Amino acid sequence: MSDLSIRPALITKVIPDSIAAEIGFEPGDSIVAVNGQKPRDLIDYQFMCADEFLELEVLDSKGKTHKLEIEKEYDEDMGVEFETALFDGLIQCNNRCPFCFIDQQPPGKRETLYLKDDDYRLSFLYGSYLTLTNLTQKEWERIEQMRLSPLYVSVHATEPEVRIRLLKNLRAGKILEQIKWFQERRLQIHAQVVVCPGINDGEHLERTLLDLAKFHTGNIPAVASVAVVPVGLTRFRPAEDELIAVTAEKAREVIEQVQKIQVLLSKGKGGQKAKKQNSKSRCIWLADEWFLIAGLDLPSAADYEDYPQIGNGVGSIRQFIQQFETAFEKLQPMQVDPERKLVWVVGNAVEKAFEPIVQQLNQIPGLSVNMAALCSRYWGQTITVTGLLTGQDLLEALQGRDLGNGILLPSVMLKQGEPRFLDDMTVEQLASSLKTRILPVSGVEELISAAIGLATAEVKF
Numbered sequence: 359m360s361d362l363s364i365r366p367a368l369i370t371k372v373i374p375d376s377i378a379a380e381i382g383f384e385p386g387d388s389i390v391a392v393n394g395q396k397p398r399d400l401i402d403y404q405f406m407c408a409d410e411f412l413e414l415e416v417l418d419s420k421g422k423t424h425k426l427e428i429e430k431e432y433d434e435d436m437g438v439e440f441e442t443a444l445f446d447g448l449i450q451c452n453n454r455c456p457f458c459f460i461d462q463q464p465p466g467k468r469e470t471l472y473l474k475d476d477d478y479r480l481s482f483l484y485g486s487y488l489t490l491t492n493l494t495q496k497e498w499e500r501i502e503q504m505r506l507s508p509l510y511v512s513v514h515a516t517e518p519e520v521r522i523r524l525l526k527n528l529r530a531g532k533i534l535e536q537i538k539w540f541q542e543r544r545l546q547i548h549a550q551v552v553v554c555p556g557i558n559d560g561e562h563l564e565r566t567l568l569d570l571a572k573f574h575t576g577n578i579p580a581v582a583s584v585a586v587v588p589v590g591l592t593r594f595r596p597a598e599d600e601l602i603a604v605t606a607e608k609a610r611e612v613i614e615q616v617q618k619i620q621v622l623l624s625k626g627k628g629g630q631k632a633k634k635q636n637s638k639s640r641c642i643w644l645a646d647e648w649f650l651i652a653g654l655d656l657p658s659a660a661d662y663e664d665y666p667q668i669g670n671g672v673g674s675i676r677q678f679i680q681q682f683e684t685a686f687e688k689l690q691p692m693q694v695d696p697e698r699k700l701v702w703v704v705g706n707a708v709e710k711a712f713e714p715i716v717q718q719l720n721q722i723p724g725l726s727v728n729m730a731a732l733c734s735r736y737w738g739q740t741i742t743v744t745g746l747l748t749g750q751d752l753l754e755a756l757q758g759r760d761l762g763n764g765i766l767l768p769s770v771m772l773k774q775g776e777p778r779f780l781d782d783m784t785v786e787q788l789a790s791s792l793k794t795r796i797l798p799v800s801g802v803e804e805l806i807s808a809a810i811g812l813a814t815a816e817v818k819f
Contacts, residue, residue, distance in 0.1 A: 364396045366417050367403060368441040376437020377430055383438060386419030399479050400443040401504065408433050443483055451476035452492045454526035456599035457554060462592040462737075467782050482506045485669045487550055490536050491529045501545070508546035508582055511537075515551070515558040516569040524558060537573055541580035549584045550670055553612060555602040563612070567619050567642055574641035585667040586616055587645040590746075593738025609652035616644050643672040650675075650707040651741055671743075675711050681802040682715050694724030694810050699762025700797075702805075703752060705744035706731040719809055727766070727809060730756060736781055745770040749783025753791055764795035766808055772798065 366388035372378050390396065392406040393413050406412075414426040430436075451458075451474035460474050478493060478501060480486045487510045493501075500506070511533075515521040518531030540547055549570055553559050558566065563586075573581035588604040595601065604612075620642055640663060649656050659680050662673035704712055709731035719727045732755045734742040742751075748771075756765070767785070772778060777785035777798065789796045797808040 364398055364446045366390045367397060367445050369438045370441050371439040373435075373437035373439070377428065377434065378437040381426065381428070383416075384419065388417040389414060389438075390417050390423070391415040396445075398444075398446045400440065400483060401479055401506070403440075403445075405504065407436055444477065444479060448473060448475060449477040449479075449492060450474050451489070452527060453489055453530065455524060456526075456596060456601055457524075457552060457589045457591070459590065459592075462595040463780075464594050467780075468778075478506065478509060481509045481511075485510050485548075487512045489525060489527075489530065490533070491525065491527050498539070502543055505545065507540075508548055509540075511547045511549050513549045513551055513566065513570065513584075514554075515562055516566045517562060520558050520562050524554065534569065537570075537580055541573055544578050546578060546580060546582045548582050548667060548670075550587055550667075551584060552587050552589050553604070554589045554600075555604060555608055557600060559608075559612065560615075563615065564619065567616070571619075571623050571641050579641075581641065583640075583666040584642045585645055585670040585672050586612070586642065586648070587670060588612070588647050588651060590743075591739075604651055606652050609648045610654070613644060613648050613652060613654070616642060643667045645671045646673065646675045647671060647707065647743065650711065650743075653710070656711060675708060678802065679711065679715065682718075682805070685802050685806055686718050689722070689806065689810070692722050692810065694722055697724045697726070698809070698811055699726040699728075699760075700764055700766050700809060701728050701730050701756070701759070701761050702766040702809075703730045703732065703744075703747065703756075704768065705742040705747055706733045707741050707743045719806075722810065725809060726762070728762075730759075744768050746780065747771050748781035749779035749785075749788045750781050752779075752788055753783075756792055761792060761794040764797055765792070766805060767796050767798045769798045769800040 368386075368388045369378075369383060370385050372383050372385060389403070391414070392403065393409070395402075395406060397403040397406055410430060410432050412428040412430070414428065416424045416426060418424060453476070458474070475486060476488045476492055477486075478488055478490075478497060481488045489512050501509070513521075513533055514524050516534055518533075521530045521533055522528060524530070537547065551558070551563065551566055553563060567584065567586070570581050570584050573579060588609065589601060591601055591603050620640065623641060643662075643666070645667075646656060656676050659673075659676050662668075662676060665673045665677060668674050668677065702716065709729065712729060716727055716729045719725060732742065732747055732751055733740055734746055734748065734751045735754060736748045736750050737746060739746070745768075752765075771780070772785065773780075779785075779788075785796050785798060799805045799808050
């Protein structure tokens with residue numbers, strides 16, 4: 359990567375009372391170089407700025423260049439946030455996975471929805487999944503030298519021919535060699551296996567999980583955890599893609615199969631050694647979606663240990679319920695005055711799991727919360743997780759309904775940092791069409807605060 363391809367790091371936020379604020383940095387300024395080197399990404403920037411003495415080349419918002427010298431504590435943060443974590447551009451995907459959500463979207467939406475990220479730096483920084491098929495030798499060397507661990511890897515299958523079939527990439531068959539590379543360097547990955555019925559399920563799934571479990575040994579296991587996730591399909595997916603939707607029967611079959619493997623590993627045949635050498639015994643985890651699709655109860659909170667795959671939907675619903683129960687206990691006794699009637703919109707996949715939350719909220723005198731558990735006609739799904747509901751789905755399902763004092767809207771439906779759904783409808787447009795207030799909520803605290811009428815952000819029609 360040449361220096362010419364590295365853009366100045368554009369600052370979008372300056373943290374109050376930080377070093378950057380004290381110096382006079384403002385949003386719109388850019389950092390060109392640190393100690394004479396251009397940072398390629400946020401990783402470089404953080405590494406370079408750990409020093410006590412810094413020489414910065416800065417381009418201000420008016421295009422004027424400045425040279426600054428800064429003395430600070432070692433590892434003390436400068437206090438700025440950037441437009442992007444990648445200053446030299448995104449490393450894009452070179453696979454053609456038929457189940458890729460990017461290819462299962464309609465054309466004509468915002469450009470960022472079609473970017474195929476397969477970038478090891480975003481994996482290290484934010485936990486996004488990559489396949490390892492597009493790394494150059496220099497990038498492998500950088501991972502080793504900078505100890506970029508753990509990374510999050512989409513494995514899907516360990517048999518070369520099956521993984522090549524899934525990723526449509528001849529380089530995909532080297533996954534076990536690559537995991538061994540991590541093991542030899544005492545680096546770690548968190549793995550995911552997206553199960554596609556008829557392709558990598560059954561005996562192929564068993565082979566994959568047992569192969570990965572062999573790397574879950576030692577004080578620093580190369581495979582720290584494995585999430586087993588059901589494939590998600592939309593009506594926009596490419597024709598003749600080989601894919602079959604996961605049915606309730608299939609979900610129950612996979613749950614039973616994986617749970618048997620979990621028991622097998624915990625009792626021995628490689629698993630006992632892992633149990634002795636690690637404080638956390640389990641390696642393989644089932645995503646919550648399996649239980650939702652199967653219509654079965656979620657495992658208990660204790661079953662998730664320290665939630666190593668929560669970002670992949672493993673235990674997130676159980677954790678949410680547990681956090682709600684803890685927060686709700688602190689409210690008692692509570693009364694809402696004047697009375698409030700609200701609609702809480704969720705994906706119908708979580709309807710059964712969230713019913714107790716609605717019942718508890720409705721125990722508060724003066725408060726009435728109705729759950730609207732919706733599937734997505736936009737995506738053509740009969741079972742939908744909350745994060746995939748679009749503005750169009752909400753508009754079609756809620757138009758003409760009594761929405762009371764407004765809608766409680768989980769912000770997981772929205773673009774990060776922007777009130778916009780996956781179909782590009784804005785929250786303001788939805789509020790105007792439904793002629794009601796919309797209260798975006800993120801997490802348990804905001805849900806409760808919005809429900810009982812405490813101050814929270816809202817969108818009015």
